Amino acid sequence: MDAPLLSVRALTKHFKPSAFSRGPVVRALEDVSFDVPRGSVVGLVGESGSGKTTIGRSILRLVEPTSGEVRFNGTDLTKLSAAALRRQRRFMQYIFQDPFASLSPRMTIGQILTEGLEIQGGLSREERRDRAHRALAAVELPADAFNRYAHEFSGGQRQRIGIARALALEPQLIVADEPVSALDVSIQAQIVNLLRDLQQRLGLTMLFISHDLAVVEYICDTVIVLYLGRIMEIAPSAELYARPRHPYTRALLSAIPSPVPGSKRQRQLLTGDIPSPANPPSGCVFRTRCPYAIDACATAVPPLEAVGPGHLKACIRDDLHP
Template structure:
């Protein structure tokens, strides 16, 4: 498998300015985010609600416009594209939304939903578009007769399969999966995750997988990025991160994963307080207000993301915690 980055993100920032009718502060949702995803790999993006995970996914695909930074997909600068160029590029990059019901129009049949992107891109004849949509339904293990039915006729798990099928109809190379199983029952989550993993391997997809569930991320991802208040705290290969987390925030998140052994004794690291507002972030290290190991120096400069081992980097000044 090639290790050359297929997706390259450099110094990505997203600031939300107050509206003309508001005098509120600028919300700095993302600050200087940089990472790569090699072709055919899955990178997981984890963190608490409000950390900026969805903002990264939508900024990469320009569903919202980034404030600054560069996003390259297959060597092409997505952030510099015109509207027309971006429309053509969307064949290669697709989004799977968190809420399958809200993302599917109740007024359109499943066939219309699946072929809408093909219609916009003017791909194939009407018969060819239907055939491609039916192949996508087959790929997500739904019957062909789903083509003429409506979203409300399906269960939550089936609707998410439809959302996955919609992303596949354009035969993309890169997919952002934004909390794709968080709205599903636990019994259905495993089915959808296994389906995604199988499709990713079989089709050679490159994927950014966004989730707050670290157990799911461990199963499906090759590399994991830990995000807190719009900044990367730690990044490492999944096996390395779970075996040897080096940032206090990562350790706290991992300590909250339930153990399959009810008799096992695990040392919990409880985070106190809530994640601060991105409109008024702490100075220095943004995690310092909740970090049990914070010292006075943490309020100074923002810690750089430094490599502690090959492919493993963290943003923390406390080298004694390694």
């Protein structure tokens, strides 16, 4: 079996209070481990505050991990110098959630698309321009977009520009952070279909971050379920949606609207609020909202253990099979 393109081990991120604050440490991520096979799409799902974006940004060291390993093509990115990391980043690109805030209003689209190529070096001006035009064509935008500005485009078109910016460097890995959540529903399907087509056509590897489980089911091969900075469940997409093994996953899936008109899913409502990552519960972090919690859940952090081929869950209860 080929080695995964991306391998994350025991990734932890704590945000410490500033020198002017006496607040507690925020435990955004705790002991997160997973692999992203080459050519696959792996989804990260969970409620707001679960740590999805922090994982994506920690992988590219847009925020510095507190501890753990992030191996890309066998190289631990957490150990690289700034110069070495910059050379690796041409192979890893980020698609941001907000297509309005992520594009400079003072730069033409051509300047936005060629900026990363210029920083990386090694290409002439004509070669950079050619790469940018190929990226625009790949996301189905006209060539004259090259000389225009971001404010001249709609939200969906701006997100296409953000995708083109990532593609221009011909990366191996793309981290797509909620790439459709800021768009109108009518545009979301177009962007998701575009990403799926590009991934298959170019053989890209993608980490797809989303709270929309219907979109994740459509585009992802494997799904990772996060809650309060910890992994609750990992499984192939078809397996997870058919046979979820963790109570939190079941609650999330029960909220997806049924595709059959007139039918309703049996909702599994969660009680209470999500605890603060500055003061997470002891033991299993989900226990304060779990309808199946027992006394033992408060004392030990459940390990992520295999329950089937490629299927892992972090729950001490073995009697909750669907």
